[in-house]
Each structure stands twice: as structure tokens, then as C-alpha cells.
Amino acid sequence: MRRSRKVSAVAMALGTALVLGACGGNGEGGDGASGDVKDMAVGKGQQGENYSLPANIPETEEVTVSTDNPFTAYNNSTADANNAYNSAALVTTLASAYTLNGNNEVLLNKDVMESVELTNEDPMEVTWKIKDGVKWSDGEAWDCDDFYLTYLAQNGKAKKGNGGTYFLAAATNGYEQVKEFTCEDDLTGKATFDTPYVDYKAMFGVSMDVLPAHILEKNTNVDDITKVDENSSADVLTKVSDFWNKEWNGFDKEKMPGSGPYMIESWQQNQSVTMVRNPEWVGNTPGPKKITLRSIPNATAQAQALENRELDVVSSTQPDADAAQRLQGLEAQGMTYGSKPSLGYEHLDLNYANPIFQDDAVRQAFFECVDRDEIVEKLIKPVDEEAEPLNSIVFYPSEDGFKDNYSDKSMGDAQKATKTLQDAGWKKGGDGVFAKDGEKLEFRISHTDIPRRKQTVELIMNQCKDAGMKITDDQDPNFLDTRVSEGDYDVALFGWVQEPFKASQKSIYETGGGQNWSEFSDKKVDEAFQKAVTQTDPADATPFYQQADKALAENYYTLPLFQSPDMWAFQGIDRVFYQSYYGSLWNVGEWEKTE
Incomplete structure (x- = not known):
């Protein structure tokens, strides 16, 4: 599972395509792209359950694509490097036994x-x-x-x-x-x-x-x-x-060859990574000779760059209302816009290393005061009008096995949160902040410099103020580079993005798991995940994943906010579809220029 700056983060049923708000400019799109963007989820080279790069793709000199955060590591499997923005580049350069199409098949x-x-x-x-x-x-x-x-x-x-x-x-x-x-x-x-x-x-x-x-x-x-x-x-x-x-952090050409249709040629830290064709590639020749993946954290700035024709493709897992409206407005100019729910979700993790969060009442009260409906209404529905708060960590609402484990725990009720704290011996001081045993109820919410995350924290600060919590907005553009994996936070706000295999969640929530950075531990969760991943039939694993999901909710440890929407737009290319785990470059070798 990858963290999202995109994060590495839940699984859909295999083969299920959820494409909600996708359309092309003027029905067909002035660049020749099909108006039915969801049909682009299947690559040209797919044959049944197999994929290979198709032959005779016309040669293109260069394509330039945006993403929210920069490439940082060639080895994306270490605990401190693992994130989805590395995947966006590596999917073109590192070969794999299996791959995924836009429908997560x-x-x-x-x-x-x-x-x-x-x-x-x-x-x-x-x-x-x-x-x-x-x-x-x-x-x-x-x-x-x-x-x-x-x-x-x-x-x-x-x-x-x-x-x-x-x-x-x-x-x-x-x-x-x-x-x-x-x-x-x-x-x-x-x-x-x-x-x-x-x-x-x-x-x-x-x-x-x-x-x-x-x-x-x-x-x-x-x-x-x-x-x-x-x-x-x-x-x-x-x-x-x-x-x-x-030794496989950043980029060193001598140590980091490619095995896919492309290889990395150059890297500008925090700015861009450039891929060129792999001269030893065994398959058919990919179309674009060169790919530049630019990091532009501000989604509105990405939209402006597309309008200025500095980009061929905008791809964002952190869209905001302004960017979505701007991109939709460009359809009349021949640009094609798409959006859909992703294989990722935004969430809040409470760090047990902070003694405050070892108090069950504090965790419960924090959940109770957070109004997820307001967050979704103001920040997500302008991009995906059908968005709702996510009420499971393990399952999406479209999946068999989904049960609502959170709507009765997080309802945006500051009065209820206040009572929970008072019943546990917390007393509100003259400054309106609760305290107990000389410890004030104050903590940080840490996140990267993505505008929507800052807006999320601002909403939560206001929602929980009446519940006697003093919350500080801890914005750090490098938060997900090292701090999160070192447990340097009180509450972490980020996203998980996952390949379509639920077993990848085990390392996040099991005791001592490689991606369990909050010192969370619960025997019920450990046992349920262990039983789930050792089943031979996915259907037999479902009841155990449900047990794990329920136990996580009952601990008031991790609060899902919403299923993250993917948003992309493109011009001058025939077919682009944002793959939830890999980003937009999963089939870049097939892209054909149309102007």
C-alpha cells in the first residue's frame, strides 16, 4: 500500500470500474479523444487477462504530465521512501510479473x-x-x-x-x-x-x-x-x-537502470523526473520518445499549466473545487476532463506515542467532534457530487463485505465529545481548553502542503474548538518524506492508495507492521488480518477482513474521511485514463498524439 502525498491509501473488487464524472469536450473532444472517458480504462494492448505493448504506435517526441508531489526514490519498497508519486514514474521503468489496467483488473x-x-x-x-x-x-x-x-x-x-x-x-x-x-x-x-x-x-x-x-x-x-x-x-x-x-533513493543513472519500456534519464529534485525509451526493451517500441513528469502541488496551478499548453496531461489525486471547475471549463477548448473515485482514501491516524491518545476518551471525543459531512460537502462534492464520508477502512461501499463502522462514531457533535471528556475526568479551563492531571488537551495535525489538506485541518480545528481541544495546524511539505515513517506527529492527515489486494493492509495495522507508525496494537486486529491473508479463496477471507475493520473502528484509532477522487484532463493525446494505483502513465507507451 502506498501513502499519498498520495499513500501506497483500499481495495476495490477486482475488475470493478467506478467512473463517475467523466466526459469529453463537446461529446467527442476537440483533440479527437473519445467522449466516453471510461472506455479508456482498458489499454489497447490488453488481450483478455494478458497485457503487452501493442505494435505500430506512432512515434511522438515528448509528453509532459503533472502530478501532485515529486518523485523521490527508485526503491519504493522501503518504509521511508514508499509513496504513490514514486509509482507514477516507476510504472514506466520497472517491469513486473503482473500489471493493472484502469479498471484495476x-x-x-x-x-x-x-x-x-x-x-x-x-x-x-x-x-x-x-x-x-x-x-x-x-x-x-x-x-x-x-x-x-x-x-x-x-x-x-x-x-x-x-x-x-x-x-x-x-x-x-x-x-x-x-x-x-x-x-x-x-x-x-x-x-x-x-x-x-x-x-x-x-x-x-x-x-x-x-x-x-x-x-x-x-x-x-x-x-x-x-x-x-x-x-x-x-x-x-x-x-x-x-x-x-x-542506495536507491533519489536517482543515480549508474545504479538505477530500467527494465520496462522506459528508463529514467534525469531527475530534478522536488521538480521533475524525465524518462526516455529503454534501448534494451524486449517488447514493441512505445510511442512517446520522452516523458517528463512534473511536480505541481497546487491543483489549480496544474489546470493553469494545461490551459497554457505547458502540459499535455494533468493528473491529480488531490483535486480541489477550483481546479475541477477550471478544468471542466476548458472542455470547450478541446480538452478532455475525467474524474472518478480512486483506490485511495483520506484519513486521520492518532499516534499512541503521544500519551494524550493513550486515553480512550480523548480518541473517542476527537472522532465525535469531527464533522466529516461538512468536510465532504465543502471540499469533495465540487469534484465528485456523489461523494460521501467513508465508513470503513477495509472496504469501499461498492464492495461485498462493506459495513458502516464509523457513522455512529464520528458525527460532528461537539457537545457529545464534551460529555465524553467530562465523564473521563477532563475539566475545561478558563481558556476553553480541557485539561487532566496537569496536561492540556492540545495536539498537532500534521500534513503536507496540499491546499485541500490545509482546508481540512482548518475545518476540524473549528469543529473541535467547542469540544475544548486546542489543535495546531502542522503543515510541512516534507512531512511524508521522513516524518510520518518516524512517527513524528500527534495526528497524521494523509491518504493511503492501494493495489487491488486487501492483504496489503496487514502491514499497516498489525502490531509492529512496517507501515504501522503510530504504535497501534490490538490482538483482535492482528488475528483477523492473519486469518484473512492465509485463506485460499477471497470470499473466505471476507469475514476476517470484516472482523479487522470492526475492531479498528472500536479502537478509535484511524478515522476515514472520504474516498479520494482522481481527477485528470488532457489535450492532444488520444486516450488517457488515471489508474488509481499507478497514476496516468500506466499505458503511456500506447499514447498517440492527435495534433
């Missing part, structure tokens, strides 16, 4: 894979067969060694003497359940599972986690990464994990 990537097969059920065994001839942009083979490194770094088994892990992975989902991963030959990898893992298709690449083992070997003087395991010496594990943890 899981497709076998036939450009690089021969097959992925469940070859045994008890014990569960899965075999990945790589196509012969797939290469990194530096000419080295993309092969089973790379898959093995992915398994080694994310299985959580390599432990230090103090109990900590060598590899600081954001998540270990799936890999931790593998008993053994072996390279049968250079092109064949086989995983034998201790316990079944229903979402095995999420492994090896959907989250762009297959990285170049040969680069790591060269820089650590390790001859063969497949000979390294959790029982290797501390010296070997230290140098291998230190490289994986730290």
Missing part, C-alpha cells in the same frame, strides 16, 4: 513473462517463468536473481541480534509466508509457501519492487545474491541490506 505482463502458475496447492507452490531475452537498460538480464532479491528484502526473516530487521521494508505481505524461494534456472522462480497466500499475484512487481540484483552485487562485492539468506553472516546481511535500504 490484474493482467499478466506478457512482454516479460511466459507464465505465472499455481503449480501445487498443498503446500502452496507458485512458479514464475520469465521470457528469454528480457534485459535491463544496461544490457544485463532481467531474471530470477532479481526476483530472489525482492523475496530476500521483503520476507522479514533476516533479523539482527536486537530483534530488528536488516531490511527496512515498507511491507512483507506475501513474502513473509514463503518458506522457500528458489531459482530453478535463470528464468524460473518457485515459491513454496508455509501458509496459503490468496494475493500471490501482487508479488514481484505490481508495486514495482523487482530491482536490479546485479547492481547490488557489484556495489557490495557479493558474487551471487541467491546464496544470501537470513542465515548469512551479519557482515554480508549488513552490506546487502544497507545498499537496498539507502
Whole structure:
């Protein structure tokens, strides 16, 4: 799961497309794009359950695309780097066993894979067969060694003497359940599972986690990464994990080749990342020769740049009313606009490291005073008129298994919140702020410099003021770079964005999970997620996910606000659709210029 600056963040049912507010200018769009944007969710290269880049896409010199926040890391699987804005660039440059289309259908990537097969059920065994001839942009083979490194770094088994892990992975989902991963030959990898893992298709690449083992070997003087395991010496594990943890941040062309149709050519920190065609790409030649992905945090500024024709595509997971109205107004000029609910949700996490939030009454009262209806009405409905507060962490309303666990806990009632605190021994002082045992009820809400998030905090500050809470707006443009993963917040406001596999939530909410930064711990939640991810049938997992969802709500720990809308607009390109997990570049190789 990715955090959203987009975050890395819940799952839809596979294959379910939710496209609400999509239309093209003047029915057809002056740039030749189809007026039915939702039809663009299926790539030109999709054949049933497979995808490969189609042949004979006309050559285009360059496309320029915006996103809300900058690219920061080539290795997007470490706890401190993991975020969706890295995915937006890496989806073009790092190959994967499976990929996703705009409808979140899981497709076998036939450009690089021969097959992925469940070859045994008890014990569960899965075999990945790589196509012969797939290469990194530096000419080295993309092969089973790379898959093995992915398994080694994310299985959580390599432990230090103090109990900590060598590899600081954001998540270990799936890999931790593998008993053994072996390279049968250079092109064949086989995983034998201790316990079944229903979402095995999420492994090896959907989250762009297959990285170049040969680069790591060269820089650590390790001859063969497949000979390294959790029982290797501390010296070997230290140098291998230190490289994986730290050396693939930012961009270094010598250390960061591409295995997809593109490779990264250059990076301007906090501004842009540029991709060019991978000269060793094994599939058909992609259309655009060059892609520039620009970071523009202000959605209205993105709309202005599109109007000025500085951009070909605007893509935002943090749209606001002004930007949406401005983009819709550009349809008469031949630009095409689309919006839909995403695979992400905005939420508030309360940090148990702050003693105030170890008080059950404080967490409950905070939930009670937050008026999510007002937040959605003022900030989200102008973009998505059907938006409602989200009342589940694990399920969306469209999914089987959804139950409303939050509308009776967060209702925007300052009086009820006041009573909850008074009953727990909190007393309001002359300044209108509650206190108990000499501790005032004051805390920060931390977030990035996205205008809508600042507006959200301003609304909450006003809503909870009458409940005797003194809240400070802690806006930090770098909040999601390091602070959130270090637990440096009282309340964190951000978004999670998830691939369409619910198992990825386990690492966020389980005790000690790689993305559990708030020191939250609950045995009911741990047990429910563990049972869910070891089922062999998704339908059998649903009751356990429901148990986890209910237990999370009863802890008053994480408050979902709304399902985030994706918003995009484009001009001069035939088909663009914003993919909730990957962004707009998921099928950029297919794009054709129309003017």
C-alpha cells in the first residue's frame, strides 16, 4: 500500500470500474479523444487477462504530465521512501510479473513473462517463468536473481541480534509466508509457501519492487545474491541490506537502470523526473520518445499549466473545487476532463506515542467532534457530487463485505465529545481548553502542503474548538518524506492508495507492521488480518477482513474521511485514463498524439 502525498491509501473488487464524472469536450473532444472517458480504462494492448505493448504506435517526441508531489526514490519498497508519486514514474521503468489496467483488473505482463502458475496447492507452490531475452537498460538480464532479491528484502526473516530487521521494508505481505524461494534456472522462480497466500499475484512487481540484483552485487562485492539468506553472516546481511535500504533513493543513472519500456534519464529534485525509451526493451517500441513528469502541488496551478499548453496531461489525486471547475471549463477548448473515485482514501491516524491518545476518551471525543459531512460537502462534492464520508477502512461501499463502522462514531457533535471528556475526568479551563492531571488537551495535525489538506485541518480545528481541544495546524511539505515513517506527529492527515489486494493492509495495522507508525496494537486486529491473508479463496477471507475493520473502528484509532477522487484532463493525446494505483502513465507507451 502506498501513502499519498498520495499513500501506497483500499481495495476495490477486482475488475470493478467506478467512473463517475467523466466526459469529453463537446461529446467527442476537440483533440479527437473519445467522449466516453471510461472506455479508456482498458489499454489497447490488453488481450483478455494478458497485457503487452501493442505494435505500430506512432512515434511522438515528448509528453509532459503533472502530478501532485515529486518523485523521490527508485526503491519504493522501503518504509521511508514508499509513496504513490514514486509509482507514477516507476510504472514506466520497472517491469513486473503482473500489471493493472484502469479498471484495476490484474493482467499478466506478457512482454516479460511466459507464465505465472499455481503449480501445487498443498503446500502452496507458485512458479514464475520469465521470457528469454528480457534485459535491463544496461544490457544485463532481467531474471530470477532479481526476483530472489525482492523475496530476500521483503520476507522479514533476516533479523539482527536486537530483534530488528536488516531490511527496512515498507511491507512483507506475501513474502513473509514463503518458506522457500528458489531459482530453478535463470528464468524460473518457485515459491513454496508455509501458509496459503490468496494475493500471490501482487508479488514481484505490481508495486514495482523487482530491482536490479546485479547492481547490488557489484556495489557490495557479493558474487551471487541467491546464496544470501537470513542465515548469512551479519557482515554480508549488513552490506546487502544497507545498499537496498539507502542506495536507491533519489536517482543515480549508474545504479538505477530500467527494465520496462522506459528508463529514467534525469531527475530534478522536488521538480521533475524525465524518462526516455529503454534501448534494451524486449517488447514493441512505445510511442512517446520522452516523458517528463512534473511536480505541481497546487491543483489549480496544474489546470493553469494545461490551459497554457505547458502540459499535455494533468493528473491529480488531490483535486480541489477550483481546479475541477477550471478544468471542466476548458472542455470547450478541446480538452478532455475525467474524474472518478480512486483506490485511495483520506484519513486521520492518532499516534499512541503521544500519551494524550493513550486515553480512550480523548480518541473517542476527537472522532465525535469531527464533522466529516461538512468536510465532504465543502471540499469533495465540487469534484465528485456523489461523494460521501467513508465508513470503513477495509472496504469501499461498492464492495461485498462493506459495513458502516464509523457513522455512529464520528458525527460532528461537539457537545457529545464534551460529555465524553467530562465523564473521563477532563475539566475545561478558563481558556476553553480541557485539561487532566496537569496536561492540556492540545495536539498537532500534521500534513503536507496540499491546499485541500490545509482546508481540512482548518475545518476540524473549528469543529473541535467547542469540544475544548486546542489543535495546531502542522503543515510541512516534507512531512511524508521522513516524518510520518518516524512517527513524528500527534495526528497524521494523509491518504493511503492501494493495489487491488486487501492483504496489503496487514502491514499497516498489525502490531509492529512496517507501515504501522503510530504504535497501534490490538490482538483482535492482528488475528483477523492473519486469518484473512492465509485463506485460499477471497470470499473466505471476507469475514476476517470484516472482523479487522470492526475492531479498528472500536479502537478509535484511524478515522476515514472520504474516498479520494482522481481527477485528470488532457489535450492532444488520444486516450488517457488515471489508474488509481499507478497514476496516468500506466499505458503511456500506447499514447498517440492527435495534433
